[in-house]
Amino acid sequence: MARSVNVAALERVRCSLPPEPRSELFRGRYEHAIDKKGRTSLPSRFREVLGGGEDQRLILTSALDPCLVAYPMAEWLDFEAKLAALPQFDASVAMLRRLVVSGAVEVTPDKMGRIPVPASLRTYAGFENKVVWAGMGRHIELWAQDRFDAIRERVLASPQERAAVAARLAELGL
Numbered sequence: 326m327a328r329s330v331n332v333a334a335l336e337r338v339r340c341s342l343p344p345e346p347r348s349e350l351f352r353g354r355y356e357h358a359i360d361k362k363g364r365t366s367l368p369s370r371f372r373e374v375l376g377g378g379e380d381q382r383l384i385l386t387s388a389l390d391p392c393l394v395a396y397p398m399a400e401w402l403d404f405e406a407k408l409a410a411l412p413q414f415d416a417s418v419a420m421l422r423r424l425v426v427s428g429a430v431e432v433t434p435d436k437m438g439r440i441p442v443p444a445s446l447r448t449y450a451g452f453e454n455k456v457v458w459a460g461m462g463r464h465i466e467l468w469a470q471d472r473f474d475a476i477r478e479r480v481l482a483s484p485q486e487r488a489a490v491a492a493r494l495a496e497l498g499l
Contacts (some may be wrong), residue, residue, distance in 0.1 A: 349374045351460035356470060359452050364439040368458050371465060372438055385446060385467075386429035393442070393450045393467040394425075400463050401429075442467075 355368040367375075367383075375381050375397060384401040388394045396404065408426070411418045428449075432440040442452065455470035480486050 350462045351465050352462075353460045355458040357456055357458060358454060359442065359447070359456050360439075363442050363444060363447055363452075364435075365442060365456050365467075366438045367434045367440055369438065371458065371460065372434060382431055382433050383440065383465075384429050385432050385440070385442065386425050387446060387449050388466065389424065390466075391449070391451060391472055392469075393446055394461075395432075395465040395467060397464075398431075 351371055351374055353368070353370060355370070357366050357368070359365040372381070375383075380398050382398040383395045384398065385393055385395050405426070408418070408422065413419075428446065430443055430446070432442075434440050450467065451469040451472055453469065453471075457468045457470050457473040459466040459468060459473065480490070
């Protein structure tokens with residue numbers, strides 16, 4: 326005897342399960358313009374990593390470096406949960422909340438793949454005309470092109486700085 330499947334019940338169970346971890350990571354470096362309205366295009370490869378019909382929301386905020394960071398919503402929620410578990414009155418935790426959490430905004434790419442970057446974040450990151458989207462694995466950095474190029478050139482031009490980075494990465498087991 327065949328049993329009928331309750332599709333609605335299966336969908337409720339599927340929706341109640343935690344999301345699967347991202348199998349794809351944000352990789353690569355892409356240069357884009359920022360328009361007069363403060364919008365820039367999220368690289369198409371990064372939109373693919375976010376998933377077409379899934380949650381396309383990003384949290385955009387300032388970083389400790391002079392750039393912005395963009396987290397997919399699920400990654401941001403994990404970060405906030407970890408931050409909430411830390412001591413509220415620890416000076417470093419409080420400063421991180423002031424610098425990163427207080428400036429966080431939720432953005433969603435429009436049909437053209439553009440995201441709005443609020444004026445305060447554009448000022449912080451020094452955005453003028455060109456920006457660099459830098460895939461960082463589970464999140465993205467967004468740099469003013471001149472700042473990104475200057476940091477990259479400084480590190481590549483300095484054997485001592487490259488050696489220091491290599492030594493620290495070796496300490497971390499990489």
